Amino acid sequence: VSRVLLTGASGFIGRHVTDVLLAQDHEVHAVARRAGVRRERVTWHEVDLLELGAAEGLAHSLGATELLHLAWYAAPGRFWSAPENERWIDASLRLLRAFGEAGGRRAAFAGTCAEYVWGERILRERGTPLEPATLYGACKLATHAAATAIARQLGVSLAWGRVFFLYGPGEDPGRLVSGVARGLLAGEEVPTTDGLQQRDFMHVGDVAGAFAALLAGDVTGAVNIASGEAVAVRDLVTMIAREAGALQRVRFGELPLRAGEPPVIVGDSRRLTEEVGFRPAMMLQAGIAETVAWWRERLLTEQRDGASARKNDP
Amino acid sequence: VSRVLLTGASGFIGRHVTDVLLAQDHEVHAVARRAGVRRERVTWHEVDLLELGAAEGLAHSLGATELLHLAWYAAPGRFWSAPENERWIDASLRLLRAFGEAGGRRAAFAGTCAEYVWGERILRERGTPLEPATLYGACKLATHAAATAIARQLGVSLAWGRVFFLYGPGEDPGRLVSGVARGLLAGEEVPTTDGLQQRDFMHVGDVAGAFAALLAGDVTGAVNIASGEAVAVRDLVTMIAREAGALQRVRFGELPLRAGEPPVIVGDSRRLTEEVGFRPAMMLQAGIAETVAWWRERLLTEQRDGASARKNDP
Numbered sequence: 001v002s003r004v005l006l007t008g009a010s011g012f013i014g015r016h017v018t019d020v021l022l023a024q025d026h027e028v029h030a031v032a033r034r035a036g037v038r039r040e041r042v043t044w045h046e047v048d049l050l051e052l053g054a055a056e057g058l059a060h061s062l063g064a065t066e067l068l069h070l071a072w073y074a075a076p077g078r079f080w081s082a083p084e085n086e087r088w089i090d091a092s093l094r095l096l097r098a099f100g101e102a103g104g105r106r107a108a109f110a111g112t113c114a115e116y117v118w119g120e121r122i123l124r125e126r127g128t129p130l131e132p133a134t135l136y137g138a139c140k141l142a143t144h145a146a147a148t149a150i151a152r153q154l155g156v157s158l159a160w161g162r163v164f165f166l167y168g169p170g171e172d173p174g175r176l177v178s179g180v181a182r183g184l185l186a187g188e189e190v191p192t193t194d195g196l197q198q199r200d201f202m203h204v205g206d207v208a209g210a211f212a213a214l215l216a217g218d219v220t221g222a223v224n225i226a227s228g229e230a231v232a233v234r235d236l237v238t239m240i241a242r243e244a245g246a247l248q249r250v251r252f253g254e255l256p257l258r259a260g261e262p263p264v265i266v267g268d269s270r271r272l273t274e275e276v277g278f279r280p281a282m283m284l285q286a287g288i289a290e291t292v293a294w295w296r297e298r299l300l301t302e303q304r305d306g307a308s309a310r311k312n313d314p
Numbered sequence: 315v316s317r318v319l320l321t322g323a324s325g326f327i328g329r330h331v332t333d334v335l336l337a338q339d340h341e342v343h344a345v346a347r348r349a350g351v352r353r354e355r356v357t358w359h360e361v362d363l364l365e366l367g368a369a370e371g372l373a374h375s376l377g378a379t380e381l382l383h384l385a386w387y388a389a390p391g392r393f394w395s396a397p398e399n400e401r402w403i404d405a406s407l408r409l410l411r412a413f414g415e416a417g418g419r420r421a422a423f424a425g426t427c428a429e430y431v432w433g434e435r436i437l438r439e440r441g442t443p444l445e446p447a448t449l450y451g452a453c454k455l456a457t458h459a460a461a462t463a464i465a466r467q468l469g470v471s472l473a474w475g476r477v478f479f480l481y482g483p484g485e486d487p488g489r490l491v492s493g494v495a496r497g498l499l500a501g502e503e504v505p506t507t508d509g510l511q512q513r514d515f516m517h518v519g520d521v522a523g524a525f526a527a528l529l530a531g532d533v534t535g536a537v538n539i540a541s542g543e544a545v546a547v548r549d550l551v552t553m554i555a556r557e558a559g560a561l562q563r564v565r566f567g568e569l570p571l572r573a574g575e576p577p578v579i580v581g582d583s584r585r586l587t588e589e590v591g592f593r594p595a596m597m598l599q600a601g602i603a604e605t606v607a608w609w610r611e612r613l614l615t616e617q618r619d620g621a622s623a624r625k626n627d628p
Binding site: 086138 | 395400401403404408411444446449451463464467
């Protein structure tokens with residue numbers, strides 16, 4: 001049992017990480033601008049880490065031994081190029097320094113596959129050039145460079161989990177899997193790209209498990225949070241559509257790829273499996289089935305609530 | 315003629331860059347916490363760039379087309395590991411974004427040879443791994459990573475001049491060449507390391523000329539501001555001591571090397587000479603003679619001022 005400071009706790013990964021940490025008997029100090037669900041052994045701290053002094057106040061009052069830093073600017077679509085990315089460099093470095101100065105000993109931060117140059121087939125922690133094509137990737141890379149030196153100076157053991165593509169229940173519908181699932185279940189026509197690009201997808205529950213394993217271990221430096229498997233987006237969307245029983249309403253090829261999107265993004269997962277000792281448990285087909293089922297339930301609830309709200313309208 | 319926004323204008327390189335820019339007929343907007351020497355075509359702006367909003371206010375009010383950003387935390391000795399390095403990442407990124415948003419088109423920033431891994435014999439812009447051994451180097455590297463993406467987004471052409479070792483008139487006496495020159499001329503015994511380590515030294519006037527050339531050109535990315543020549547610190551110190559006529563007062567081997575100091579740090583200077591088209595003009599022997607002469611004059615002035623201050627004491 002240890003006291004874990006968890007930022008981004010109300011986010012997509014953060015909510016699933018909370019489940020994993022609680023299952024492992026940790027005490028969770030959850031940081032978010034607004035408190036999420038109340039649970040036993042979860043203490044919420046309503047803090048905007050972008051405010052000067054916020055990270056320092058939090059770290060010094062808590063004296064946590066472990067830090068899992070997931071918070072970042074994450075508005076779907078916009079996060080790739082929003083200037084907010086730049087502010088999160090400073091906020092993250094302030095947090096790490098305050099955590100280390102308050103006696104913190106182990107930290108895991110969320111990085112991204114977008115730190116790597118896009119174009120190599122398999123992205124490896126050792127060997128693939130770090131030449132981000134996006135502002136988001138560049139600001140994560142910048143954070144990692146400075147955080148590495150801060151951690152060394154303060155004697156904090158720091159792991160840097162590079163997140164690839166993910167999906168699962170509770171994801172913002174502005175993102176791929178959720179958007180397609182929700183749209184098709186709501187009876188809409190859903191335009192997509194041609195979907196020939198291949199990506200490395202991992203279920204959010206596994207991403208959360210990987211971060212918990214990373215934090216619990218002593219591996220330092222960059223670790224791909226990746227499955228090691230490439231799936232064509234077209235195949236993934238087809239899987240979703242079959243589950244939703246609406247293959248005929250997918251319109252492949254109607255959306256363009258974002259400029260510079262490479263044909264393949266897949267991570268070498270050997271550091272994660274061999275050094276951290278974590279293997280993802282969820283097969284893609286099962287994870288997609290679960291996600292589509294979650295959205296079906298969610299839409300039914302929304303419809304009931306909508307109907308009841310209309311009935312109660314004066 | 316163009317309007318150049320120059321930060322760190324009162325610093326060692328900044329003062330010499332001002333000379334070069336004025337000689338090239340530019341209008342200089344000099345930024346420093348406290349204004350330096352008044353000169354024609356130099357407008358001082360007393361601004362602390364670490365204050366929120368400072369960079370933005372400055373950039374938007376000036377609308378400069380060119381930015382030369384030299385400002386950083388620079389206290390001798392302390393700068394290698396001071397937390398202030400971390401704040402300069404954010405300050406530098408804010409400045410670049412504000413400059414670009416205000417219509418700025420060309421920027422050159424000061425980086426450092428400490429961004430490279432220590433241990434390779436010749437440090438090359440393309441090929442040498444970027445694995446800084448110091449917080450200073452890591453924070454410069456972080457700034458470069460994020461600045462590259464910001465510049466691309468805003469259409470600013472950005473060059474990154476990696477400064478190696480420098481010397482010349484006006485340097486802080488807390489640094490090597492000035493410290494040895496001043497100490498010996500003042501009649502002191504001067505302890506040094508064994509001096510077997512080799513470093514790439516460039517006269518500050520040439521460093522300033524290189525930055526002016528970098529800013530005037532269109533080369534983007536990292537460029538070593540280096541001579542390409544390694545000199546043993548022992549030979550450099552001997553040169554200074556001969557000029558000062560005090561070789562017998564140098565105590566080689568009395569100071570330890572800082573932990574992790576590599577035997578050789580020398581930069582590949584081909585990008586600077588071939589792509590930027592700049593060649594250093596000052597030979598080491600002549601530069602050292604000039605620097606020792608400058609300190610001799612300076613110490614005489616200090617003695618006169620001291621004597622006259624004592625005479626006028628009530």
